Structure formats: structure tokens, C-alpha cells
Amino acid sequence: MKLGLSLSYQSRWSTPADHLALAQEADRLGYSVVWVAEAYGSDSVSMLAWIAGQTSRIDVGSAVMQIPARTPAATAMTAATIDTFSGGRFRLGLGVSGPQVSEGWHGVRFDKPLGRTREYVDIVRRALRRDVLAYDGEHYTLPLPDGPGKALKLGFRPLRADIPIYLAAVGPKNLELAGEVTDGWLGIFVAPDQIEGQLASIAAGRTRAGLDLKGFDVVASVPTVLGDDVxxxxxxxxxxxxxxxxxxxxxxxxxxxxxxxxxxxxxxxxxxxxxxxxxxxxxxxxxxxxxxxxxxxLIGPKDRIKDHVQRYAESGVTTLSLHLFATDRESSIATLRAVAEAYEAAGVA
The missing domain is CATH 1.10.60 (Diphtheria Toxin Repressor; domain 2)
Structure with a gap:
């Protein structure tokens, strides 16, 4: 199991400098990935490009890029660009968001999310392979049949055609889809004592695709507070x-x-x-x-956090991503360091 860092979007409690400092410290400490979220404020793409340009080893991942916010072709262009500019350090996390944001903010109907996600991922993968995009799906048609458009392919050769794709999923059917069509699951409120059923759903999807769980990244984003009193x-x-x-x-x-x-x-x-x-x-x-x-x-003193890190590793989580709830930059950096020490002490690398 590896460690990651989950940054939220910008808010009145954070600054871009705070997030960059945390990402750079995680990079220095050997964390594997820094994830950036979006809802209806700051977007994940801009933050990830900015962080990627000022770090050297750590992967940068979207958790998530919202499916209703962008066409699949636009998402493929963005993924290819950030991955190439970062030297192959980008991970594409996708999610359908929820009905209030999808319909209220983006003006996109929140219907048949599983089918839309399946087609979306398929088009992104084709675009990254530089296939000529001709697609006749239930939700996406490329090119439009009644206009002057023509089938196109990505206009530059990206560093990788196989950029890892993740899906934020909660329900059993969406977890199966994540296992079937993506390379990893972005989980929230993941409990080690409950994950067996979630992994079973993912495994069912992997089986449908002729695969097993080997190499599939199980990412748990966990709220983290270091302190003496639980x-x-x-x-x-x-x-x-x-x-x-x-x-x-x-x-x-x-x-x-x-x-x-x-x-x-x-x-x-x-x-x-x-x-x-x-x-x-x-x-x-x-x-x-x-x-x-x-x-x-992950809450409490460092020794207690070490025990919980071990539980996550034993449960099947492959990336434990910290969502820090410290009150300032210094405390956040101290938490990053303390959990890295607890991780080393747990011996789960």
C-alpha cells in the first residue's frame, strides 16, 4: 500500500500557496500521488497543471474531473496534455458528480449515469490511442450526423496512450463498472471492515472484462486529524x-x-x-x-494512526490518500510527516 494526498478545491480556509506547499512536502516525503477535487468552484485541471509544474516525482490526479462538465474529447485532450508536460505523472479520475451539480451547475441531465460513464470512458481511451473518433452510442454520437463535422483524431502524439483512468464510485453497480472499464477506484468513507463487499463488486466487473484485481488501484480518501484526544x-x-x-x-x-x-x-x-x-x-x-x-x-495520536494504517493495508486498499483537516499549513505539514512515519513503522510499503 502507498500513501497519497487528497487536496480539496479552493475555499475560504485555504490558499493556492497552502495546497502547493502540501503537494511539495508530499513529493519530498515520497507520497505516490496528490489528488485534486472540483465541485462548482476551483477546477481540478488548473490546480493539477500548476502543481505538476512545481513538483518532480509525485503523480498528480483528478479526483475528480466531472463528466458532465466536459466532453470526453476535451477530457482526453487535457489528460494527454498534463501527462505529457509532467513526464507521465497524470492520473485521470472521473465521476458523474450528483444531480444537483450536474443539472443545476452544468445543465446536464443526470440520467442513466452508468451508461453515460461507460461511453465516456470508451471515447476517452479511443482518443488517447489517437483513433479516428467515429462513435455511435446512446449518449454520444461523433461526428454529429446532420452537420459539417468529420471524424478526427488527437492532433499530437501524447507521451502515453494508456493514462490510468479511475472512477469515483459508491453503489454496487458503479463499483462493478469501475472494475470493468477503469484502472482504479476512488473511494470515500471507506471502512476497512466494510470493504470486502465493495471489492467483490469491483472483482465482478474485472471478471466481466477478463481481468482480476491484480494491478487495480483501490484508493481510499480518508479524513486525517492528528491529536491526543480521539x-x-x-x-x-x-x-x-x-x-x-x-x-x-x-x-x-x-x-x-x-x-x-x-x-x-x-x-x-x-x-x-x-x-x-x-x-x-x-x-x-x-x-x-x-x-x-x-x-x-485516521484520528488520534501517531501510534493509533499506525494501527489504522495497518488495517487499511490488510483490507485491500492499495493507496491510502490523506484528506487533512489540520487548521493551518504548518499543522498540515506536521501531519503529513507524522503519518509518513506511522506508515514506515507499520511496515506496509
């Missing part, structure tokens, strides 16, 4: 967990709420959602079970 560390993560479990989606469709339900927190997940959607975010955060946070995070 409960205090958990409190730092509560607003984040409440946002996802309670507010990231509607009552009818919240994928992250479903994770909590499958972990055995059905009543608690319903309460968090009710509180969050009625404007009581502080109460929603307080209602997130500490056990949910503990099972999906």
Missing part, C-alpha cells in the same frame, strides 16, 4: 461528514447517506439528513456517530 479529533471531521451524509444530495438520492446506511447507521443517517436539510447543520454534525468517523478516518 473524540476531539472526530469533532473536527463532523461538519464534513454531516455535509456528505446529510446534505450532499436530496432525500431520495444521496449516495453518501447510503454508505452510512450500509455500515449499519440507518437511523443515525436519517437523523443527520433530516437535521441538515432543515437548516440545522450544527445539530447534524453533532448527530454523526463517532464510530462512523473512526471507522472511515
Amino acid at each position: 473524540a476531539t479529533c472526530a469533532d473536527v471531521i463532523r461538519p464534513h461528514a454531516a455535509l456528505y451524509v446529510g446534505g450532499m444530495g436530496s432525500r431520495k438520492q444521496n449516495f453518501y447517506n447510503g454508505i452510512a446506511v450500509r455500515m449499519g447507521f440507518a437511523a443515525e443517517a436519517a437523523e443527520v439528513q433530516d437535521l441538515y436539510l432543515t437548516g440545522r447543520q450544527r445539530d447534524a454534525a453533532a448527530a454523526v456517530p463517532q464510530d462512523f468517523i473512526d471507522r472511515t478516518s
Whole structure:
């Protein structure tokens, strides 16, 4: 198992300089990859290109580039460009986002996400191979049949045609798709004691493609807080967990709420959602079970974190990516170093 760093998008609590400093420190410490997210603020592509130009060894990955935000051809162009300019250090993480962002921000209907994702990945791979793009799918048609367009191919030769592609997935069917058509899974709220079922879904997809799990990258993005008191560390993560479990989606469709339900927190997940959607975010955060946070995070002193790192490695996670919840740059860098030391002590490299 390797270590990674999960950077979020820009917010009022962060600066581009903070994120660059963390990426450079992770590069120095030997972390394998730095991931950058996007929602409806700063985009992942710009940040990744900027970070790639100021690091030397660490891979840079999108977690994610939103499928409704870009055509598959545009995504292939971007992936080929960043990978070539970085010397082969780019990883393309994709995700359909959710209905509120897809329809409210991008104006793209959130329907048949599995079929759209399958076609999207297929077109990206063809474009990276420099195939002439002629595609007749349910969701994508290239070129359009009733206009002057013609089938084209990527206009330069990228460094790699086989840039690794990852899929952010939660439900069983999406996990199967990740196993079938991509090279890795981007997981959130991953619990070592629950991952067996998720890996089984991925393995089913791999089998359908005539493959096994060997070489497939299982990435767990884990909230990380270093400190002496476990409960205090958990409190730092509560607003984040409440946002996802309670507010990231509607009552009818919240994928992250479903994770909590499958972990055995059905009543608690319903309460968090009710509180969050009625404007009581502080109460929603307080209602997130500490056990949910503990099972999906790295919290507490370094020795305790070492034990949890071992659990993730034993569970089948191949990249443990830290989502830092420190209050400032210095504390974040100290956490990066402490977890690297715990990782070495755990002997899971």
C-alpha cells in the first residue's frame, strides 16, 4: 500500500500557496500521488497543471474531473496534455458528480449515469490511442450526423496512450463498472471492515472484462486529524461528514447517506439528513456517530494512526490518500510527516 494526498478545491480556509506547499512536502516525503477535487468552484485541471509544474516525482490526479462538465474529447485532450508536460505523472479520475451539480451547475441531465460513464470512458481511451473518433452510442454520437463535422483524431502524439483512468464510485453497480472499464477506484468513507463487499463488486466487473484485481488501484480518501484526544479529533471531521451524509444530495438520492446506511447507521443517517436539510447543520454534525468517523478516518495520536494504517493495508486498499483537516499549513505539514512515519513503522510499503 502507498500513501497519497487528497487536496480539496479552493475555499475560504485555504490558499493556492497552502495546497502547493502540501503537494511539495508530499513529493519530498515520497507520497505516490496528490489528488485534486472540483465541485462548482476551483477546477481540478488548473490546480493539477500548476502543481505538476512545481513538483518532480509525485503523480498528480483528478479526483475528480466531472463528466458532465466536459466532453470526453476535451477530457482526453487535457489528460494527454498534463501527462505529457509532467513526464507521465497524470492520473485521470472521473465521476458523474450528483444531480444537483450536474443539472443545476452544468445543465446536464443526470440520467442513466452508468451508461453515460461507460461511453465516456470508451471515447476517452479511443482518443488517447489517437483513433479516428467515429462513435455511435446512446449518449454520444461523433461526428454529429446532420452537420459539417468529420471524424478526427488527437492532433499530437501524447507521451502515453494508456493514462490510468479511475472512477469515483459508491453503489454496487458503479463499483462493478469501475472494475470493468477503469484502472482504479476512488473511494470515500471507506471502512476497512466494510470493504470486502465493495471489492467483490469491483472483482465482478474485472471478471466481466477478463481481468482480476491484480494491478487495480483501490484508493481510499480518508479524513486525517492528528491529536491526543480521539473524540476531539472526530469533532473536527463532523461538519464534513454531516455535509456528505446529510446534505450532499436530496432525500431520495444521496449516495453518501447510503454508505452510512450500509455500515449499519440507518437511523443515525436519517437523523443527520433530516437535521441538515432543515437548516440545522450544527445539530447534524453533532448527530454523526463517532464510530462512523473512526471507522472511515485516521484520528488520534501517531501510534493509533499506525494501527489504522495497518488495517487499511490488510483490507485491500492499495493507496491510502490523506484528506487533512489540520487548521493551518504548518499543522498540515506536521501531519503529513507524522503519518509518513506511522506508515514506515507499520511496515506496509
